[in-house]
Amino acid sequence: MDWDDAYANAPYIAGADAYPERWAKQAAAYRDELSAAGRAELGQSYGPSERQRYDLFHPEGTPQGLFVFVHGGYWLKFHRSFWSHFAAGMVARGWAVAMPSYDLCPDVRISDITGQIARAIPQAAGQVDGPIILAGHSAGGHLVARMCIQGLLPAPVFGRIRHVMPISPVSDLRPLINTSMNADFNLDDALAVAESPALMSPQDVPVTVWVGADERPVFLDQARWLAEAWDAAHVIEDHRHHFDVIDGLTDPESRMIRTLLG
Template identity: 60%
Template sequence: MMLDDAYANAAYIDGADSFPPRWKKEAEAFRANLGARAQLNVRYGPSDRQKFDLFQPEGVSRGTAVFVHGGYWKAFDKSYWSHLAAGPLARGYAVAMPSYDLCPDVRISEISTQIAAALTEVANRTQGTIVLSGHSAGGHLVARMTDPLLLGAEVRDRITRIVPISPVADLTPLLQTEMNDTLRLDEAEAAAESPMNMTPPHGVDVTVWVGADERPVFLEQAENFARSWGAKQVVAEGKHHFDVIDPLAEADSELTKALLGS
């Protein structure tokens, strides 16, 4: 299909195959070191993948950060990303990381509904403000959480900041890719599920984050999304689609500061 290459990330990243094993190893070590402060596999829905991990900081939590993983809605789960909780945890935030069912077993609209259910359960178990970040497809999913048809007002009103990282904010181009054999998008769902077409949220600080070395289409998606929502945009120098998320593991990184507000 004509846009397959445009959305192909791994083909343009040196050593791309080494990233998932490294992520998984670092995540496993992080969970093991956290011990009793890691509450694993909290169920929020009926399927085996509808679970999240909840990591607690030392002392009283200042709020809760939620990270939603990417993988084009068809790959990965929460177990690859635990180490990215290190930054917010060090700043006193609890961190929740959900898995979700994947395409083609479900449609993207169903995944959005699942993440809303995960956030509702996270909110039931925590107090204070909630901040959201998500990478790639996860960036799409956290942006969708401002839709009042998806998430109840009690939870939405607790969301103060959203940082979509390298988000796919306009799903319509994916109709012209081979991956749509798995995603099963049609024009109606692509339009309805595109944050680009949503009304920008009021009272929520939104920062669209993207790596300077990403594929041109991701830079375009980020720029267009930030403009349509009147959001801040950061283009991180020297970062590509796979390492753009790494600074979440650092308490004083600019990415962690953008998520937590300081």
Template identity: 60%
Template sequence: MELDDAYANAAHIPGAERFPGKWAEAAEMWRTQQAHEDRVRLDLAYGARPRERFDLFLPGDTPKGLIVFVHGGYWLKFDKSSWSHLAAGAVTRGWAAAMPSYDLCPTVRISQITRQIARAVGVMADMVAGPMVLTGHSAGGHLVARMLDRGMLANEVATRLHRVVPISPVADLRPLLRTSMNAELRLDAAEAAAESPVLMEDRLDVPVTAWVGGDERPVFLDQARWLSHAWNCDCVVAEGRHHFDVIEPLELADSDLVELLVG
């Protein structure tokens, strides 16, 4: 369809086929290391459905707060198991990090996934005290941005939000109506508008920074800037980063991205 190539990331990233295996291997190594040190809690439930589970990674001392990372995959792919290593930067800085799975389209609709993540954040908040920072990549960037819709989170959770950092977010879902993937996403015009962060009018007053790679597809640079303009928030363009490696700095305690999250 008209916008298929515009939203096709893998087709424009050299060696894209190697990334999923690389992510899964790094994630498993990190989980194994953390389990050896008794600093991980796996497959914690936030609901009754099989994919309503999250992993919680803990620092050596009492956590300074909680980072929540929501994975991407166009609401169609992946689960929490491929991203564990991205907790490393925050955990090294003394924060706990939680990573949820969620149901995927076409089994559910995007609006249902949004509410799954809201439930997950509420359960996570009960497990770790202190400030909370939400971040997510691509579809996950969309999902964490949606948490700022007033009333999405319980007030006692919303008041603890310290910052939200959508990474390469899909902030306006309406263009996806003109892609072939919508056969599985099953978006109609009403849901695309209702689920678009750029159209959210009653938002929580929480600092937001959109983060996007400088070498991403033009539409993802547009999406990040659309969110920045709609919300009057900062937008950081990470030069030299594409859609698949823009998240790698989350592994590094001294990276600019981790500093933004927990500094």
């Protein structure tokens, strides 16, 4: 099996190269819009490095709660500035939205990134009252799934979580040992097991695993493994691939937003 090909998304998505530039432009326009309205707090620090920051977007009026979206990129690339517009759906439904960046491999290990997200969420939660909903895409799906494991989030913060949605997550990291990306991840069997949510028992919290029907077979497998291991809800969305599966987050009436809000 060609593991690099199996875990490669872009070669199998038409127009894949255009997505990052389009995301960045749409995200910048959304930040400008909310900043002009006085509803964006950008670059909130939660740790010592420059990437350990989050943007916080506010709805009109008092927030219904806090939604945290954690971006993907195989723990190797991207930044919160690519994703701001994906806050639009939850902001329109009256929720504050926090979007963190984090340090990237190989400068840190995947376990370090897990710890960073576990620090970002409580800090953002200290700024917004009410329930908390978590979602993350791809590597971000791994990271929000990891937040379901006991001991990562403080009990008072975890107690506020209403729903967690790993979107196209990497739930078992062991196959990644076989990819060339592991030169940056530096995973061995023990480290991969220690960071694989599908091999762990979650705390009691509603989880919906979401994946696109047109994704690569390994991502359909990764989503299924987590849903089966956790006895979680499992949505396979028709006509969606790895890059557009999160588009529902921009639409307050989408199936994804309605599912998040339960």
